[in-house]
Amino acid sequence: MSYPISELQRDTLIEIFNIGVGRAAHSLSQIVQEEIKLSVPSLRILSFREAPRANLGIDSEHVCAVSQRFSSQFDAEAMLIFPEGKTQEIVRRMLGESITAEELNQMEQEALSEIGNIILNACISAFSSLFGSEFTSTLPVYHLGTPEETIGKNVSNPDDLLMLLHIDFALPRDQINGYLVFLLDLPSFQLLLEQVDRYLAQFTG
Amino acid sequence: MHASQSCQHNAEIFRAVADTVNTGIIVIDHDGCIWFWNQWMKERAFIGDTEAVGKPLTVLLPELENSRLEDAVLNALRLGQAALLSHALHKTPLPLFANLTAYKNGERIQQAIHVIPVKLSENGERFCIVQINDVTPAAVRERLLREHAARLQTHAYVDALSGIPNRRRFDEFYEDEFKRAARSGEPLSVLMIDIDAFKAYNDTLGHAQGDACLSQIANALQSSVHRTSDLIARYGGEEFIAVLPKTPLEGAIRVAENMRRKITGLGIPHPASPVAPQVTVSFGIASTQPNAQDDRNVLVTAADRALYHAKKGGRDCIACYTHDLHLGSRLPALKTYR
Numbered sequence: 001m002s003y004p005i006s007e008l009q010r011d012t013l014i015e016i017f018n019i020g021v022g023r024a025a026h027s028l029s030q031i032v033q034e035e036i037k038l039s040v041p042s043l044r045i046l047s048f049r050e051a052p053r054a055n056l057g058i059d060s061e062h063v064c065a066v067s068q069r070f071s072s073q074f075d076a077e078a079m080l081i082f083p084e085g086k087t088q089e090i091v092r093r094m095l096g097e098s099i100t101a102e103e104l105n106q107m108e109q110e111a112l113s114e115i116g117n118i119i120l121n122a123c124i125s126a127f128s129s130l131f132g133s134e135f136t137s138t139l140p141v142y143h144l145g146t147p148e149e150t151i152g153k154n155v156s157n158p159d160d161l162l163m164l165l166h167i168d169f170a171l172p173r174d175q176i177n178g179y180l181v182f183l184l185d186l187p188s189f190q191l192l193l194e195q196v197d198r199y200l201a202q203f204t205g
Numbered sequence: 206m207h208a209s210q211s212c213q214h215n216a217e218i219f220r221a222v223a224d225t226v227n228t229g230i231i232v233i234d235h236d237g238c239i240w241f242w243n244q245w246m247k248e249r250a251f252i253g254d255t256e257a258v259g260k261p262l263t264v265l266l267p268e269l270e271n272s273r274l275e276d277a278v279l280n281a282l283r284l285g286q287a288a289l290l291s292h293a294l295h296k297t298p299l300p301l302f303a304n305l306t307a308y309k310n311g312e313r314i315q316q317a318i319h320v321i322p323v324k325l326s327e328n329g330e331r332f333c334i335v336q337i338n339d340v341t342p343a344a345v346r347e348r349l350l351r352e353h354a355a356r357l358q359t360h361a362y363v364d365a366l367s368g369i370p371n372r373r374r375f376d377e378f379y380e381d382e383f384k385r386a387a388r389s390g391e392p393l394s395v396l397m398i399d400i401d402a403f404k405a406y407n408d409t410l411g412h413a414q415g416d417a418c419l420s421q422i423a424n425a426l427q428s429s430v431h432r433t434s435d436l437i438a439r440y441g442g443e444e445f446i447a448v449l450p451k452t453p454l455e456g457a458i459r460v461a462e463n464m465r466r467k468i469t470g471l472g473i474p475h476p477a478s479p480v481a482p483q484v485t486v487s488f489g490i491a492s493t494q495p496n497a498q499d500d501r502n503v504l505v506t507a508a509d510r511a512l513y514h515a516k517k518g519g520r521d522c523i524a525c526y527t528h529d530l531h532l533g534s535r536l537p538a539l540k541t542y543r
Contacts, residue, residue, distance in 0.1 A: 031295075110292060110293045110317070111291050111293035113291060115294075121280060121284075121286045125280065134285060135284065135285070136285030136286065136322060139287045139288075139321065140287075
């Protein structure tokens, strides 16, 4: 079961997210001076209630997550999630040094927090500039745990919706897959879709 | 107290607090100009607040143009987004120095930076706070730990599996003892020790069992040498090596016989052994009275060749050179003990 959303709305959201992560990829590439490509190929909407692990498609016991709270006319919790262990590869590549696993753990948290910060802010900026509305954000918070508790700790109502996107992290020699999760309550999601419709109306007249 | 007085008082408290905290604080107004530059910044940037205040960050510090920090400040002011510049990815974005010497040498403080948007009211103008933390102590600690780990790595003397000295330890120990024996004119003996049919043991009982066996044999060998001047090391695979300073051939043979008895006594079952129902070992011994200019390898090679003869002679035995190596015979006399 999924939340009713038209193909056009879905495609528009994916498009906006791709604009966002494209900018984030540019920023990340500048930091590491190596080409990093980010893309968001798919989007699903489901309620937290119907989102046990199997349904999320996150096949990992533990995940690392960076979350930020965004506020506008409505609030949303945004998360960048990677299966545990995958993040080490990303951070190792970003740091570009030969470092041991123990050192990596130390640096992983802060580096990943910043990577998440760049990607999440860029996605929201894309929404801001296309919708002409303002979203403020808080500093990123790092979390390690099972997918359920990582997502669940920000859920107050099981009817809250999850906007779940796959994000592909293409490093010069590797591809790492993660997830972008946006948690919204039902009214917030309706507001988001209204803004999508308003944005589309500019083109259809 | 009048309202204006209280306002002024509050401003004084703010200034006192902001100038006292052990962290860098830059407040940037809605137009992107520096509005406040705290004492911590003055002391570490070597820039006073009269020079800093009123200027955009990139005018005061042109190197920040097109930097992630400039981006973060613009996004905070324009969009209200908070940002983190981690030390892991940036190290030293701002020209900040711990003291005058560091300033002259251009050695910057290691930094972690937060950029936080602030708005006093719904319709108020947004400004932003750039907070800079000095993470140099943590960064230095991290570097020291890394160097220490690297040093431990190269200086590790213990074999991880068996817990006895490893090949590297043997190399250094043997070199020292060879020189010492050459100086003192005392004999030096080397034993090469190899577990019989160990491949067959592994193949039949598995590698975990093989590891356990190696470890047991290592302990038995270790406990067979009593002098602190002797060394038992894992040479590689299922091979061990013993260095016995101040020990002539006869003494080395006695040590080997003792070891052989001990290992047979362990009674570790070896169903695939062509020699005995339990795990056995073979020994190759070489002994010499070294000269300083002698090739260090000769003694070890001789012990290795003796071991080869022990293996060919049926295993579970001790083979040794009965002639002094300096006689240089091409086909050295070998004797096997069982």
